[in-house]
Amino acid sequence: MILNAITIATNLLPFTGLDGSWLLADAAGVPDLSRRSRGALTRLITQLIARTPLTPGEKTLAAYSTVNGLAATALLATAGFFWYQLFGDLTTTLTRHGPAGWAALAIAALILGRPAATAAASRIPAATAAGRELAAVITFRLQWRWRISATRQLAAAVPALAGLDAAQLGILAGHLRRTRYHGEMPAVLAVSYGMVAAGTITASTPAGPHATLTPGKVWQPGHQPQHAARRAILIHFPAPILRQLTQPASG
Numbered sequence: 001m002i003l004n005a006i007t008i009a010t011n012l013l014p015f016t017g018l019d020g021s022w023l024l025a026d027a028a029g030v031p032d033l034s035r036r037s038r039g040a041l042t043r044l045i046t047q048l049i050a051r052t053p054l055t056p057g058e059k060t061l062a063a064y065s066t067v068n069g070l071a072a073t074a075l076l077a078t079a080g081f082f083w084y085q086l087f088g089d090l091t092t093t094l095t096r097h098g099p100a101g102w103a104a105l106a107i108a109a110l111i112l113g114r115p116a117a118t119a120a121a122s123r124i125p126a127a128t129a130a131g132r133e134l135a136a137v138i139t140f141r142l143q144w145r146w147r148i149s150a151t152r153q154l155a156a157a158v159p160a161l162a163g164l165d166a167a168q169l170g171i172l173a174g175h176l177r178r179t180r181y182h183g184e185m186p187a188v189l190a191v192s193y194g195m196v197a198a199g200t201i202t203a204s205t206p207a208g209p210h211a212t213l214t215p216g217k218v219w220q221p222g223h224q225p226q227h228a229a230r231r232a233i234l235i236h237f238p239a240p241i242l243r244q245l246t247q248p249a250s251g
Helices: 002-011 018-029 035-036 040-050 059-093 099-157 166-175 187-193 239-246
Strands: 177-184 192-204 210-213 224-236
Touching: 018 035, 035 040, 035 059, 035 192, 040 059, 040 099, 059 099, 099 224, 166 224, 166 239, 187 192, 187 224, 192 239, 224 239
Parallel strands: none
Antiparallel strands: 177 224, 192 210, 192 224
16 A cells, blocks of 8 residues: 555656656646756756857756756666565575576566666767767867967967957857877868967978978968978868858858
């Protein structure tokens, strides 16, 4: 009787896809509450780090997603406790029967765990994508200091960048790449703007003679970086990015 009452009460919890979650979704007027709350906490953290505007209700969804995860953990722990109380002795007995007992346990685990594994598998792609997006945003924020510094140096040294406003320079900072080279360098750098952050490189110039570029020196399209010494670090961006920033908006 007590177990039945606990089961009914648990089923009314507004979490983890139980009947209570459907009642809450209906009361809140959000029929897809379960789907919308998936990954809400990760999205919220990503938006806060990237300093992008929050969508309406995102904080509420993130809070619900967090409590939902805690409730799911608590329910799993409770289920595991009661399962052990009911079947712990049987499991111990089977393990004493050697390979046959372990095989029986594996088959039982496969049958009983299949629904949970199937449900979890359907959420893995979305969780992986959200994790990659969060990692990319964190990485970008950690790189922001050198991006701003490098953008200012490039804007001061390259005449073609002098006409860009603050918003355009901010966009340009997001396109910068920081690459380490040693030895021969790729030909694609000849159609890019960049500067040497560390080490030295040898580059040919449109006039013909070779030049040795040290930290802080820049190059423009037409210069061909050829050889990097002492594991040079270059900060660069493709020349088409500048054309995209400066061309008039269509329409």
